[in-house]
Structures are given as C-alpha cells and as structure tokens.
Amino acid sequence: MAILFDSDINWETCLQFGTRKFFKEKACIYQQGTTGEGFYYIQQGLIKVTTTTAMGKERLLNIAIPGQLLGVQAMDRQPHFTTATAVNDSILYFFSCDHFQKLIKNQPSILNMLIKTVIHKMHILADKIYLDTLLPEQQLAAILMNICYEFKNFEVPLTQQDLTKCTGLTRITIYKILKQWKEEQIVEIHGKKVLIRKPEELKNLLGDVII
Known part of the structure; x- marks a missing residue:
C-alpha cells in the first residue's frame, strides 16, 4: 500500500540510494504473498494497490501517485499483503532493506514518517477491503479522498481515463x-486534474466508511 508523502523530506537527494526501475502498463511491481525486500518511491506514473481475498476475489485498496511510497509494510522481510500494479508506464526507485540505513542517515525524519503511516494504514486496511461493496459514487469518493489525504492536496492528478482504469468502473x-x-460544484475538472472544491460533501457521501 502507498504511504503518506512528507513534504519536509527532500526525496531528490535520496534517490542516489535507490535503483531506478521502469514498469510498463499492467506490469506487477510486487505480488501479494511474496517476501518484501525493500520499498519503492514513485517518481512517475500511477500504481493500483489491490488485495486478493480468501475467495480469490481482487479488491482495490488504493491508487498511488507520484511522490508516494509503496511496500513499506514488508520492510521487515515479511510477505506483502497487497499487490501493486502499474496503471500506466511508470518510473519508480527501489530502496532495498540493506541500503535503508544509508537513507536514514541522509534523511533521519524518514524513519518516523514510515512508522506513523504504517500504523495508520493498518488501522484503515480492514475498512478499505470492502471498497467494492460500496455504491459507485461512494467508491469514487473514497478513492479521491484517500488520494487527497495521502498527498495532502485537494487537487488530484488523475484523468477520467485514469479513474476508469484504477477503479474498474x-x-x-x-x-x-x-x-x-x-x-453540484463539488469538483472541478482542469485538464488532467480533478480539483475537489467541497471535500466535506464527499465525506458526507461516505457516511461511516473510514478512508
């Protein structure tokens, strides 16, 4: 799953510790059940994060966008409980567990960010796995609000085509x-971005659903 982007961290200075990787559209970045060996920083592209239930049904959990991290929950070399797939051609930087200490020395605040956001994600995971049981309007509202929370911005850099690919709607x-x-003036569309003007309306639409 993607975790919170921290604007106080200068990721450009951190990329030297990672390995640049290209992923084609629909390529798997990591698979549920495989052992984690590090985490990823998204420089370009969109990543769909899903989980597969015991019944074999795939459920959408999140859409990760540039500036976010993926896979930190498996940094202890435990199996991933999600699958990350490139929605379009994407560029990511991979930071191995072995190089994590060098990264922490360069940006000490990263460790605290990872701990807090992993705890937060664990709290909301149980609610997100039921995303596809919601009405289409609620599904879209949940995805948009989650991205806003993750990116600390009410301007979502996704087109209608991106939302179609990511949500399955x-x-x-x-x-x-x-x-x-x-x-209803809840959102505005500006080119390849969706600007959420009334986030409280989307929250009301979700009711008791935790995002």
Missing part, C-alpha cells in the same frame, strides 16, 4: 458521477 459511470458533482 466504466467510463460512462465515471463521467456521469463527475458530471453530477460538477453541477
């Missing part, structure tokens, strides 16, 4: 929902 469904929200 049809383009017509996404279009109709966003059209209605635009009419």
Whole structure:
C-alpha cells in the first residue's frame, strides 16, 4: 500500500540510494504473498494497490501517485499483503532493506514518517477491503479522498481515463458521477486534474466508511 508523502523530506537527494526501475502498463511491481525486500518511491506514473481475498476475489485498496511510497509494510522481510500494479508506464526507485540505513542517515525524519503511516494504514486496511461493496459514487469518493489525504492536496492528478482504469468502473459511470458533482460544484475538472472544491460533501457521501 502507498504511504503518506512528507513534504519536509527532500526525496531528490535520496534517490542516489535507490535503483531506478521502469514498469510498463499492467506490469506487477510486487505480488501479494511474496517476501518484501525493500520499498519503492514513485517518481512517475500511477500504481493500483489491490488485495486478493480468501475467495480469490481482487479488491482495490488504493491508487498511488507520484511522490508516494509503496511496500513499506514488508520492510521487515515479511510477505506483502497487497499487490501493486502499474496503471500506466511508470518510473519508480527501489530502496532495498540493506541500503535503508544509508537513507536514514541522509534523511533521519524518514524513519518516523514510515512508522506513523504504517500504523495508520493498518488501522484503515480492514475498512478499505470492502471498497467494492460500496455504491459507485461512494467508491469514487473514497478513492479521491484517500488520494487527497495521502498527498495532502485537494487537487488530484488523475484523468477520467485514469479513474476508469484504477477503479474498474466504466467510463460512462465515471463521467456521469463527475458530471453530477460538477453541477453540484463539488469538483472541478482542469485538464488532467480533478480539483475537489467541497471535500466535506464527499465525506458526507461516505457516511461511516473510514478512508
């Protein structure tokens, strides 16, 4: 799962400790059940994070965007409990467990950030696995609000096509929902971005669902 991007950390100075990796659209970055060997920083692209239930059904948990991290929950070399897949061609930096100490020396605040956000993600995971049981409007609201929380910004850098690929909802469904929200001035569409004008309306739509 993706974790919180901390604006106080200068990731550009940290990339020297990582390995640059390219992932084509639909490529698997890591698979649920495989042993974690490090974490990833997303420089470019969109990453879909899913989990597979005991019944074999895939459930969408999150959409990770540039500036976020992936896979930190398996930094203790335990199996991943999610699968990360590239929604489009993406560039990530991989930081191995062995190089983590060098990274901490360069940016000590990273350790505290990882601990806090992993704890937070564990608290909300149980609620997110039921995302696909929600109504389409609630699914889209949950995804958008989660990205806003993760990225600390109410401007979401996703197109309608991106949302279609990531959520599994049809383009017509996404279009109709966003059209209605635009009419209600809940969101604005600016090119390849969705600006959330009334986040409280999306929260109300979710009700007791934790994001």
